[in-house]
Amino acid sequence: MSLYYDLVPTGIPGLDEVLGGGLIRGGRTYLISGETGTGKTLLSLSFLINGIYKYGEPGIYVSVDETYDQLMNGVRRFGWDLEALRENGYMEILIPEMDIIEKIREKDPITIAKSLVYTIADYSKTLNAQRLVIDPIAPLVTLEKDVQVLREYIRALVMGIEKEVGVTTIITTEIPTGAKVISRYGVEEFLAAGVFVMGGLAQTTEGDFKRYLFIRKMRWQAVQPTILEVEIQPKMGIVVKGPLKDVHIPFYALMM
Ligand SMILES: Nc1ncnc2c1ncn2[C@@H]1O[C@H](COP(=O)(O)OP(=O)(O)O)[C@@H](O)[C@H]1O
Ligand SMILES: [Mg+2]
Secondary structure, three states: OOOOOOEEOOOOOOHHHHHOOOEEOOOOEEEEEEOOOOOHHHHHHHHHHHHHHHHOOOEEEEEOOOOHHHHHHHHHHHOOOHHHHHHOOOEEEEOOOHHHHHHHHOOOHHHHHHHHHHHHHHHHHHHOOOEEEEEOOOOOOOOOOOHHHHHHHHHHHHHHHHHHOOOEEEEEEEOOOOOOOOOOOOOHHHHOOEEEEEEEEEEEOOOOEEEEEEEEEEOOOOOOOEEEEEEEEOOOEEEEEEEOOOEEOOHHHHHO
């Protein structure tokens, strides 16, 4: 356990031990980055669902990546009943409809960020939320905007949430396939107190594939840069198996 900070256990089997207890409680932001299909959504949902089942801590999930029905169908197949958690006041799921997103995109990015912060703050108070996930961080702003504008938007959103919502927050960001970067807009990692890079698949010397994640940075926490083997288990979500052994990892993953 940390002597200095109150920590939020992720509840993800195998991960809190590596983190020395969990993530810092309160207005801190953590980043999960990775290519598509590497488990960013499942890791962030595992954080929320474990928070509810293991610690009784309500949480909010914000997404613009898929529709409400797509998310619900996906998680139901996975063995998670988010609808029940929502009805029982443990979870809020904020997914704007496409026509609303299009209207929002007409406004300027800083106005969008502010209004999102206040919307989330309202829900957070009602729910007494302790955990928040924004999956992914960017696309509420039209992607045609130049990268400087997108960075300002992300900065305003993250700093606004830390100040006005004040809960432990996970944001996700999608890295283009094969890109040797740890965030899409080049600003997310600097705003985050910690960064998890989902590494996708690594091949073992026996020839089978293993999923892994890389803990890239943990501010104020004595966590060694570590490559961990992870598994996706229905009902459980993401499970950390321990240090990754006997594998060939893509070169760029080690460079990061
Ligand atoms: N029931 C399941 N059992 C095992 N793996 C699954 C299951 N459902 C989805 N997956 C895996 O989870 C991955 C998708 O994870 P997801 O969190 O949506 O990725 P991301 O958000 O990074 O795009 C897919 O690669 C898929 O193989
Ligand atoms: Mg996703």
